[in-house]
Amino acid sequence: MIGRPKHQRLVLVILAIVAVLGAVLLAMWGLQDRAAYFYTPADVAAGKATAGRAMRLGGMVEEGSVDRDADGVTTRFVVEDGEARVPVIFRGILPDLFREGSGVVAEGKLVGSKTFVADNILAKHDERYMPPQLGNQQAEHEAGQTLKR
Amino acid sequence: MTAEAGLAALWLAAALSLLGLFLSILHVRGKLEADRAVRGLAIVQGLLCLFAFVMLLVVFARTDLSVLLVASNSHSAKPFIYKIAGAWGNHEGSMLLWVTVLGLSGAAMAIFSRKLPSRTLIAALGAQAALALGFHAFLLLASNPFARLNPPAPEGRGLNPLLQDPGLAFHPPTLYLGYVGLSVAFSLAVGAMLAGEVDRQLARAMRPWVLGAWIFLTLGITAGSYWAYYELGWGGWWFWDPVENASLMPWLAATALLHSVAVLAARNALKAWTMMLAVICFTMSMVGTFLVRSGILTSVHSFAVDPTRGGFILALLGIYVTAAFVLFAVRAKTLREGAPFELVSREAGIVVNNLLLTVILGVVFIGTLYPLMAEAVTGEKLSVGAPYFNAVAGPLAILLGILLAVGPLLSWRSESRPVLRKLALPALAAATVLVIAILAWPQATILTKLGLALAAGLVPASILPLIGRNPFRTPLAIWGMAIAHLGAGVAVAGMAADSAFTTEKLTAARPGETFEVGPWLVKFEGVAPVAGPNWTAVEAELRASRGGGVHVLRPQTRFFSDPPTETNEAAIKTLLSGQLYTVVGQADAEGRWQLRLWWKPLVTLIWFGGALVGLGGLLALLGHARRAWRRRAYA
Numbered sequence: 001m002i003g004r005p006k007h008q009r010l011v012l013v014i015l016a017i018v019a020v021l022g023a024v025l026l027a028m029w030g031l032q033d034r035a036a037y038f039y040t041p042a043d044v045a046a047g048k049a050t051a052g053r054a055m056r057l058g059g060m061v062e063e064g065s066v067d068r069d070a071d072g073v074t075t076r077f078v079v080e081d082g083e084a085r086v087p088v089i090f091r092g093i094l095p096d097l098f099r100e101g102s103g104v105v106a107e108g109k110l111v112g113s114k115t116f117v118a119d120n121i122l123a124k125h126d127e128r129y130m131p132p133q134l135g136n137q138q139a140e141h142e143a144g145q146t147l148k149r
Numbered sequence: 150m151t152a153e154a155g156l157a158a159l160w161l162a163a164a165l166s167l168l169g170l171f172l173s174i175l176h177v178r179g180k181l182e183a184d185r186a187v188r189g190l191a192i193v194q195g196l197l198c199l200f201a202f203v204m205l206l207v208v209f210a211r212t213d214l215s216v217l218l219v220a221s222n223s224h225s226a227k228p229f230i231y232k233i234a235g236a237w238g239n240h241e242g243s244m245l246l247w248v249t250v251l252g253l254s255g256a257a258m259a260i261f262s263r264k265l266p267s268r269t270l271i272a273a274l275g276a277q278a279a280l281a282l283g284f285h286a287f288l289l290l291a292s293n294p295f296a297r298l299n300p301p302a303p304e305g306r307g308l309n310p311l312l313q314d315p316g317l318a319f320h321p322p323t324l325y326l327g328y329v330g331l332s333v334a335f336s337l338a339v340g341a342m343l344a345g346e347v348d349r350q351l352a353r354a355m356r357p358w359v360l361g362a363w364i365f366l367t368l369g370i371t372a373g374s375y376w377a378y379y380e381l382g383w384g385g386w387w388f389w390d391p392v393e394n395a396s397l398m399p400w401l402a403a404t405a406l407l408h409s410v411a412v413l414a415a416r417n418a419l420k421a422w423t424m425m426l427a428v429i430c431f432t433m434s435m436v437g438t439f440l441v442r443s444g445i446l447t448s449v450h451s452f453a454v455d456p457t458r459g460g461f462i463l464a465l466l467g468i469y470v471t472a473a474f475v476l477f478a479v480r481a482k483t484l485r486e487g488a489p490f491e492l493v494s495r496e497a498g499i500v501v502n503n504l505l506l507t508v509i510l511g512v513v514f515i516g517t518l519y520p521l522m523a524e525a526v527t528g529e530k531l532s533v534g535a536p537y538f539n540a541v542a543g544p545l546a547i548l549l550g551i552l553l554a555v556g557p558l559l560s561w562r563s564e565s566r567p568v569l570r571k572l573a574l575p576a577l578a579a580a581t582v583l584v585i586a587i588l589a590w591p592q593a594t595i596l597t598k599l600g601l602a603l604a605a606g607l608v609p610a611s612i613l614p615l616i617g618r619n620p621f622r623t624p625l626a627i628w629g630m631a632i633a634h635l636g637a638g639v640a641v642a643g644m645a646a647d648s649a650f651t652t653e654k655l656t657a658a659r660p661g662e663t664f665e666v667g668p669w670l671v672k673f674e675g676v677a678p679v680a681g682p683n684w685t686a687v688e689a690e691l692r693a694s695r696g697g698g699v700h701v702l703r704p705q706t707r708f709f710s711d712p713p714t715e716t717n718e719a720a721i722k723t724l725l726s727g728q729l730y731t732v733v734g735q736a737d738a739e740g741r742w743q744l745r746l747w748w749k750p751l752v753t754l755i756w757f758g759g760a761l762v763g764l765g766g767l768l769a770l771l772g773h774a775r776r777a778w779r780r781r782a783y784a
Contacts, residue, residue: 008489008490009487012419012422012500015500015504016422016504016507019504019507019508019511020507020508020511022508022511023507023508023509023510023511023512023515024511024515026508026511026512026541027511027512027515027516027519027541028515029541030512030516030537030540030541031515031516031519031533031537034533034536034537034540035519035520035523035531035532035533035537036531036532036533036534036536037529037530037531038529038530038531038532054534054536056530056531056532068737071656071657072656072657072658072737072739072741072743073655073656073657073734073743091655092655092745093382093655093717093732093734093735093743093745094734094735096706096714096715096716096717097714097715
C-alpha cells in the first residue's frame with residue numbers, strides 16, 4: 001500500500017505537481033534549440049540568424065530571379081525585402097501560388113552565411129497552410145473583396 | 150423567412166438557457182422545486198438549436214444569395230453535397246454546428262442521466278445552460294449566420310476548393326461531436342462538485358459521455374490525418390500544425406479521463422483528480438476552438454479574421470475555466486477520501502498512464518502556444534514544429550506504449566500473480582525486432598526503431614487480456630479495451646514503418662520515361678486536360694508495375710475559377726502491402742513534368758489502427774450500456 005489514505009492523497013498531489021513541472025521543464029529544454037525563428041533577409045544580412053539552425057525566411061520572391069536547375073526539380077530564387085537579398089535553393093514541387101514578385105516563406109536552414117536551403121516553401125495566397133507571418137497581408141486583401149464591406 | 154425563423158429560434162434558445170440557468174440555481178439552493186422545468190428547458194433548447202441548424206442547411210441547399218453567409222461561401226454551380234457541407238465550411242455555420250451539438254448534449258443529458266441524484270443533475274444542467282448561454286451570445290452578437298445581404302448578390306463567391314472534398318462532409322461534425330461532447334463531462338463534474346456528490350454513480354453517468362466524445366475525437370483525428378495526407382499532396386500524415394494539435398490536446402485529456410473515470414467507477418478512488426481532468430478536457434476543447442476559430446492561426450480552418458471574435462472566445466474561455474478552477478479549489482478538499490490502493494495494481498497503472506498523458510499534454514500545449522506567447526511578449530516571430538514535438542513527446546509516447554502492454558494485465562486492488570511471465574513472448578518479439586532494426590536499417594532514427602519494436606511487442610500483448618477467457622462470456626468492455634489497445638499497436642506499426650521504409654523519387658520526366666521507386670517501375674505516359682463540374686485540370690497518366698499487373702494512377706493539378714485557386718490532387722494506389730503515392734507538379738520549357746513518387750509500405754496501418762481504436766471504444770460503450778440496462782432491468 002502507498003502509505004495510509006492521508007499520505008496517499010499527498011503522494012498523488014506531489015506526483016501531479018511533479019508531472020506538470022516535468023512537462024514545463026521538458027518543454028523549455030525542447031524549445032531551446034528546436035523553435036524555428038522567423039527572419040527577413042535584412043535580419044540575415046545583419047547576422048541575426050545562426051547557420052545550420054532550423055528557421056523560416058520570409059519576404060518577396062525577386063522578379064526575374066527564379067531559375068530551375070538541369071534536373072528539372074531544383075529551383076533557385078532570391079528572397080528580398082527591399083533591404084537585403086538571400087539566395088534560396090529548393091528541391092521539390094513548388095506550391096501552386098508561388099510567383100515572382102509575390103510573398104513567400106521558406107522553411108529550412110542557412111548553409112554557410114550566404115545560401116538558404118529550403119525543405120518547404122509556403123506561398124502567400126496558398127490557402128492550404130498560409131504562414132501566419134503573411135496572414136495580415138492576406139487579411140487586407142480579403143477585406144477588399146468581402147461583400148460585406 | 151427561413152433565415153429569420155432560424156435566427157428567432159436561436160434568440161429563443163438563448164433566452165431559455167438563461168431561464169434554465171436561473172431555475173437550476175434556485176433548485177440547487179433549495180428555494181424552488183424546478184427539477185422537471187430545468188430538464189424540459191434543456192430539451193427544448195436543444196431542439197431549437199437543431200431547428201436553427203436545419204434552417205441554415207435549407208438556405209444553403211437553396212443557395213439563397215440574399216443571406217450574406219451563403220453569398221460569401223457558396224455558389225449556385227457547386228455540386229449539391231458541397232452546398233450542404235458548405236453550411237459548416239465557414240466560421241458562422243461551424244459555430245452554429247458547435248452550439249447545436251452543445252444544446253443537443255444538454256438535452257441528451259436531461260433525458261439519459263436521470264439516475265443521478267437530482268441536485269447533481271440539475272446543477273450539471275445549469276452548468277450546461279451557462280455554457281450554452283455564452284456561446285449563444287457569441288453566435289448572436291459576433292457571428293450571426295443568418296445575416297441578410299441587401300441587395301442579394303448576383304452570384305456566390307464559392308467555397309475554398311480544398312474544402313470541396315467528401316471528407317469535409319464528415320470531418321467537422323465528427324470532431325465537434327467529440328469536442329462538445331466533452332462539455333457534458335465538464336458540466337457533470339461542476340454539478341457533482343457543487344452538490345458534493347462525487348462517487349461511483351457519477352463516474353458511471355459520466356463514462357458513456359467521455360467514451361462517446363472520445364470515440365468521435367479518435368475518428369475525427371484519424372479522418373483529418375488521412376485528409377491532410379491525400380489532399381495536401383505532401384506525403385505526410387501529421388504535421389504538428391497548431392490546428393492538428395488543437396484536436397490532439399482534447400484527445401489526450403479525454404484519454405486520461407477515460408481511464409481515471411474507470412478507476413472512479415470501479416474503485417471509488419481518484420475523485421478529485423477525475424474532476425480536474427473533466428474540467429481540463431473541455432478546457433482543451435475550448436482552447437482548440439479558440440485556436441482554430443479566432444483567426445490567430447492562419448490555415449485552411451481559420452475563416453475568421455475579425456479580431457473581436459478571437460477576444461470573445463478568449464473571454465468565454467477565461468470565464469468558464471476560472472469559474473471551474475475556483476470551484477475545484479474550494480470543493481476539492483471537501484471531497485471524501487478515495488479508496489486506498491496498492492503499488493502494483495490496475496489503478497496504480499492507470500495513475501502512471503494519467504501522469505504520462507498529462508506530461509504529453511503539457512508539452513504539446515506549451516509547444517503549440519509558445520509562438521503566440523513569444524510574439525505577444527517579445528514580438529519575435531517563430532514557429533514550433535516536428536523537431537520539437539517528436540523530440541519531447543515521442544519518447545513519452547514510447548513509455549506510454551510500454552505501460553499499455555503491462556497495465557491491462559494487472560488486476561484491480563492488488564496484483565500478486567507473476568504478470569511479467571505472461572509478457573515474455575511480446576517482450577521477445579519486441580527485442581528481436583529492435584535488434585533487426587538496429588542491424589538492417591541503421592539510417593532510421595532511434596525513435597523509429599523503438600517504434601517498430603514497441604509495435605511488435607504491443608500487438609501480441611494487447612490480446613493477452615483475452616487469452617484464457619471464454620470469448621462469448623467475455624464482457625464487451627474487455628473486448629473493447631483489447632481492440633483499442635491493439636489499434637494503438639497497429640497505428641504505431643504504421644507510423645514507424647512509414648518513417649523507416651518510405652522511398653521517394655522526385656524527378657522531371659518526359660512522356661515515355663520510366664522510373665524506379667522502391668520495388669515499383671513507374672512509366673510516365675503523358676498529360677491530358679480533363680474537366681470536372683467546377684474545375685479544369687491537367688492530368689498525368691502513370692503506369693506502375695511490380696512484376697505482375699499494371700496499376701494506372703492519374704494525379705492532377707486542378708484549377709478552380711470560383712474563387713480562382715490551384716490544387717494538387719495526389720493519385721494514390723492502395724495495396725495490402727502499402728501505398729504508392731504520386732503527385733504531378735509543373736512543366737518546364739523543355740516539356741518535362743515534375744513528378745513526385747512515394748512508395749510507403751504499411752502506411753495504411755496508421756489509419757486502420759485509428760479506426761480500431763475507435764471500434765474498441767464503441768464496443769466498450771455498448772458493453773457499459775448493456776450492463777447499465779440489465780442492472781436497471783433486474784433492479
